[in-house]
Amino acid sequence: GENVEQxxxxxxxxxxxxxxxxxxxxxxxxxxxxxxxxxxxKRPQLIIDIRSNVGEKKDQRIAVTLNKTxxxxxxxxxxxxxxxxxxYFCAASIQGAQKLxxxxxxxxxxNP
Amino acid sequence: xxxxxxxxxxxVMGMTNKKxxxxxxxxxxxxxxxxxxxxxxxxxxMFVYSYEKLSxxxxxxxxxxxxxxxxxxxxxxxxxxxxxxxxxYLCASSRGQGKTEQPQHFGDGTRLSIL
Numbered sequence: 001g002e003n004v005e006q007x008x009x010x011x012x013x014x015x016x017x018x019x020x021x022x023x024x025x026x027x028x029x030x031x032x033x034x035x036x037x038x039x040x041x042k043r044p045q046l047i048i049d050i051r052s053n054v055g056e057k058k059d060q061r062i063a064v065t066l067n068k069t070x071x072x073x074x075x076x077x078x079x080x081x082x083x084x085x086x087x088y089f090c091a092a093s094i095q096g097a098q099k100l101x102x103x104x105x106x107x108x109x110x111n112p
Numbered sequence: 113x114x115x116x117x118x119x120x121x122x123x124v125m126g127m128t129n130k131k132x133x134x135x136x137x138x139x140x141x142x143x144x145x146x147x148x149x150x151x152x153x154x155x156x157x158m159f160v161y162s163y164e165k166l167s168x169x170x171x172x173x174x175x176x177x178x179x180x181x182x183x184x185x186x187x188x189x190x191x192x193x194x195x196x197x198x199x200x201y202l203c204a205s206s207r208g209q210g211k212t213e214q215p216q217h218f219g220d221g222t223r224l225s226i227l
Contacts, residue, residue, distance in 0.1 A: 031213070032213035034215060034216075036218075042220065043202065043218040043219060043220045043221055044155060044202070044218045045218070046215050046216070046217065049215055051213075089154050089155075091154075093213050094213075095213050096213065097213075098143055098145075098160050098162065098167065098168065098206070098213075099157060099160070099168060100155075100157065100216060102154035102155060102156075103154065104153070104154060105152070105153070105154055
């Protein structure tokens with residue numbers, strides 16, 4: 001079955017700097033890759049997703065890149081703000097499988 | 113605003129109790145999910161309902177019994193739970209099966225404690 005590895009497990013950056021979180025997946029059939037942000041005590045919130053027919057997607061300060069050949073995808077957050085502090089989960093899914101396989105999460109801390 | 117509503121927000125129960133978790137969505141989604149999330153871990157899929165039919169059961173113990181009464185509601189019936197079942201139980205929904213995988217939207221969860 002699919003396996004998703006996420007790095008780093010913790011990340012601390014200065015406010016205004018960029019943050020990058022990386023994930024690799026094992027099943028080449030996976031073709032949908034969402035990213036979720038989960039603040040303490042709250043629900044996972046979808047922040048961006050990408051499908052395998054696209055190499056990059058951007059939404060304001062957030063971008064995701066996908067390298068199908070290497071089977072890895074990354075989340076990029078620019079101009080970080082204190083409210084970006086949270087746990088971020090990547091996930092992968094095979095089309096139609098309705099089964100998200102999550103990475104272990106990255107705790108991002110933005111230092112003022 | 114949360115478009116997937118879960119009740120109760122917190123639940124404390126003994127190992128011999130029977131209780132139910134409820135989930136509701138009014139987005140017209142035809143796929144609904146139950147996840148279990150332990151502290152500092154990712155959500156772990158338990159069940160998937162697609163068009164009100166159980167399509168995925170991730171080998172969950174029978175003390176967890178899902179039910180989908182209609183396209184908007186999803187229940188999780190609990191009986192004879194163990195202390196290790198204490199966790200955050202998340203419900204999610206998505207548009208449903210099709211050629212393209214659709215985003216899953218999560219509710220706020222029920223924090224369950226087993227005494």
